[in-house]
Each structure stands twice: as structure tokens, then as C-alpha cells.
Amino acid sequence: MLTRIDHIGIACHDLDATVEFYRTTYGFEVFHTEVNEEQGVREAMLKINETSDGGASYLQLLEPVREDSTVAKWLAKNGEGVHHIAFGTADVDGDAAAIRDKGVRVLYEEPRRGSMGSRITFLHPKDCHGVLTELVTSAPVESDEH
């Protein structure tokens, strides 16, 4: 069962400049940064609020680290903006299987590694009214900035 908006993924050309925009404009601070080599991105997680299921909602700022990453191709086509949305669940495997059974294309055969040790998969945007949709099961997390 999907129990929260886990994050909004935002693609940008310059992660440091975008982090600085969110910090100076809204006061949002970086909770965690990492490079996901498989996804081809450098990312910053900004924690916005905690959620009633015991999790939290983040902005995930994404900068491509190689030209052939999906985010680099997306940026070249669309420019900066919202790249995907993600719902949190305690059971990404079960939910992905149930959603696949309803005829929605799930992009990974098995969930892969996401931010902060989470396990993630994506649903095809053409099956989701144009929205690239991620499902996330979080690992226990602690900010690397605190």
C-alpha cells in the first residue's frame, strides 16, 4: 500500500546552484547527498516534512553525471523541471507486482537501489497519464549532515 508522497524528483543542470536556490529562497537544507552511478545522477535530498506513516517527504534534486543517463536525455528534451514523483510503501516488491498485474508497465524486473539505501522501481509514464512514477521502500535513514 502506498502511504505517502516520498519525494518529488527535480532534474537540474547544476546541482550546487539549485541547492543554493532552494536554501536561499525557502530555507530548505540538504539532508543527504550521493552519486547513484547506475542511474547516472548526483543528487541532493531536501527533507520538507515528516509523514503520518513514519516516513518523510523530500525534494530530490538530480544532476546527470554522464551524457547517456536517462536524466541527461530528459533534460536535453524538456529543460529543468519536475522529472518524476515517488510514493512510499513498506512493500515495493508486493506493490510493484500488484500494479504490474493491473497492466501498468513496471520498468525494472526487480527493485533497484535508490536514495539512502532505499529500494525503488518505476512505472512507465505512458501508463500513468504522463507521470513518471516511482515506488520506494526506504531503508532506516539518518542525515549525513546532522
Place this chain on the structure above:
Amino acid sequence: MLTRIDHIGIACHDLDATVEFYRTTYGFEVFHTEVNEEQGVREAMLKINETSDGGASYLQLLEPVREDSTVAKWLAKNGEGVHHIAFGTADVDGDAAAIRDKGVRVLYEEPRRGSMGSRITFLHPKDCHGVLTELVTSAPVESDEH
């Protein structure tokens, strides 16, 4: 101070079909529906979780009700997908003024009426790394479906 992800605004061609997709695929139920004549949209709010500031996070599904609405023009250019993101605050007037002072274009001189009696304004996406960004102060709300 912005204290939550209030909602993700998603533009669609057919509100009823999109509501049905979110219900059958994820189990998300409609919390509230309304027509906003000023914005030129018919909308459905799907409540996803409650938030640590005493508010909630929603998906806001938006269907244009006239050809000259900004959402109709956006759909004609972009197709269905994420139209904007919204942050919740207790003081949309004060936050909008502070953000305007930082050089970000605020689209309304004064906040206008948003979903469920809220007061809202928007920030220019070109000043926000491509993200059309809304600020929301909620009114006390009760679902019209409960």
C-alpha cells in the same frame, strides 16, 4: 516558513478517467472535488498522507474547463503530466513577500482562492529552475466525501 509538500498538481485531459486510474492502480480515493472558475479547471484532490505540521499532502488532478485556461494551454504544449508543485505555509502573504524581495517573480499581486478555500500564489517557473511553484495557506478543511 514553508512546512510541507502540500500537493503535486497533475494536468490531465479527462478528470474522471484519471481519478479512476489513481483509484484502481493505487487505491487513492477522492477527498474533494471542485471547479475553480478563475483558474479554469475542474479538480480532484486525493489525500495521500498527513504531515508533521498538522496539514496533509495531496495529489491535485486538474482538467481544464475552457480552452483559454493556463492548464489547457500547458496541456496542448506538454501533454499530460506534472504541472506544478505546492508548498504549504501558515503565512502565504508573508512568505510571498519575502520571496519577492529575493528577486523571484510572484505571479499574483495578492493571494487568490485555491482548492478547499485555501489562499494561494504562484512563483514564476523561470525563476525556480523550471518548476512552477505554488505557495498555499490552507483553510480548515473537511472532505466532501466523508
